[in-house]
Amino acid sequence: MSDPKQFIELEDRHGAHNYHPLPVVLSHGEGATVTDTNGREYLDLLSAYSAMNFGHRHPRLIEAAKRQLDRLTLTSRAFHNDQLGPFCEELARLAGMDAVLPMNTGAEAVETGIKTARKWGYQKKNVAADQARIIAFEGNFHGRTTTIISFSTDEVARAEFGPYTPGFDLVPYGDLAAVAAAITPDTVGVLVEPIQGEAGVLIPPDGWLAGLRQLCDENNVLLIADEIQSGLGRTGYTFACEQEGVQPDIYLLGKALGGGVIPLSAMVANRDVMDVYAPGQHGSTFGGNPLACAVGREVVAMLAEGTWQQRAQELGKHLHSALSTLDKSKVTQLRVRGLWAGVELSSNAPSAREVCERMARAGVLCKETHETTVRIAPPLVITEEQLDHAVAVLAEAME
Numbered sequence: 001m002s003d004p005k006q007f008i009e010l011e012d013r014h015g016a017h018n019y020h021p022l023p024v025v026l027s028h029g030e031g032a033t034v035t036d037t038n039g040r041e042y043l044d045l046l047s048a049y050s051a052m053n054f055g056h057r058h059p060r061l062i063e064a065a066k067r068q069l070d071r072l073t074l075t076s077r078a079f080h081n082d083q084l085g086p087f088c089e090e091l092a093r094l095a096g097m098d099a100v101l102p103m104n105t106g107a108e109a110v111e112t113g114i115k116t117a118r119k120w121g122y123q124k125k126n127v128a129a130d131q132a133r134i135i136a137f138e139g140n141f142h143g144r145t146t147t148i149i150s151f152s153t154d155e156v157a158r159a160e161f162g163p164y165t166p167g168f169d170l171v172p173y174g175d176l177a178a179v180a181a182a183i184t185p186d187t188v189g190v191l192v193e194p195i196q197g198e199a200g201v202l203i204p205p206d207g208w209l210a211g212l213r214q215l216c217d218e219n220n221v222l223l224i225a226d227e228i229q230s231g232l233g234r235t236g237y238t239f240a241c242e243q244e245g246v247q248p249d250i251y252l253l254g255k256a257l258g259g260g261v262i263p264l265s266a267m268v269a270n271r272d273v274m275d276v277y278a279p280g281q282h283g284s285t286f287g288g289n290p291l292a293c294a295v296g297r298e299v300v301a302m303l304a305e306g307t308w309q310q311r312a313q314e315l316g317k318h319l320h321s322a323l324s325t326l327d328k329s330k331v332t333q334l335r336v337r338g339l340w341a342g343v344e345l346s347s348n349a350p351s352a353r354e355v356c357e358r359m360a361r362a363g364v365l366c367k368e369t370h371e372t373t374v375r376i377a378p379p380l381v382i383t384e385e386q387l388d389h390a391v392a393v394l395a396e397a398m399e
């Protein structure tokens with residue numbers, strides 16, 4: 001046991017102030033619960049922004065990591081290792097595609113998708129040098145690199161980091177006509193979150209993803225699905241795109257791919273797209289390392305069983321009906337897909353930050369997104385009873 005204040009003060013004094021965490025200092029985690037330095041337990045309703053879909057320290061994932069820790073952890077890509085090939089084959093099969101390019105963080109997967117689409121445009125679509133354009137969406141979140149924040153519409157994430165990378169066209173999320181109007185002969189990709197997570201779990205209109213697929217087909221444009229937050233079980237499907245029967249040209253994966261144990265991201269595509277690369281043109285020292293691949297293989301094996309997706313669907317229904325009992329005068333909109341919800345608070349309710357602070361004091365950890373949305377994304381191992389308790393705590397925090 002130790003006083004959480006000392007850790008918060010140290011972080012405040014010596015860490016960069018680029019986050020605004022709730023005043024909780026965690027030291028242990030198991031399943032859907034985490035424990036602070038005083039031994040107090042909390043329910044985790046955030047799952048590290050869906051990096052923790054399988055819960056804290058899932059035995060299969062910890063076991064896979066330990067097995068690999070005792071054998072080999074890093075080789076660089078200067079040599080082969082015996083985990084990378086099987087990981088690529090197994091992940092490609094899960095995605096119904098041919099080929100995988102492993103990286104570490106989500107932002108790197110997105111960068112890889114952008115670079116791939118551009119190279120594909122020059123090689124396969126004869127776009128003139130440096131003219132390739134990619135369509136992205138207002139309210140997007142794709143990570144924090146200078147190129148990615150160049151097409152962010154969040155001024156907090158973007159301001160004072162210029163000069164910005166050109167070559168992106170922004171259109172309203174969910175607006176098919178706007179995408180059609182933005183496509184030019186130089187358009188090489190449409191980069192989309194099937195559900196916008198950071199924007200507050202925004203679900204596009206039915207048929208929109210299928211419409212994007214069709215527009216991309218008609219115009220020889222790559223459909224790039226950023227499923228870093230929406231993918232790998234969260235929505236009740238392996239990929240949120242499946243809900244509309246859509247197969248993109250490129251999947252960008254991250255977060256839960258590393259099982260909450262190690263950073264692991266990947267771009268998945270078919271050979272014709274992946275083969276724009278030749279040796280030396282892209283890479284990463286840690287990308288494809290055997291430790292991450294061993295954990296990733298276990299994640300893929302777990303998802304291949306289908307039970308996680310089913311659990312997300314069933315628990316999602318339960319969560320949806322529980323959230324539907326919240327005071328209607330305090331909630332303007334409820335958006336739920338699988339075990340993932342955005343609760344939009346009205347001006348009658350406290351701010352989302354205040355609600356999350358109150359919930360934390362009551363032992364339930366949530367994180368606001370923007371001023372008015374409480375995002376709920378529990379580990380898929382959570383129980384119905386725990387969900388009911390969490391919603392009761394939320395209801396009280398909204399008083």
Ligand SMILES: *Cc1c(COP(=O)(O)O)cnc(C)c1O
Pocket residue numbers: 049105106107108110141142143144193197198226227228229230254255
């Ligand atoms: C979290 C996230 C990213 C960035 O991932 P990092 O690992 O933080 O770089 C990209 N896209 C989406 C949709 C995300 O949710």
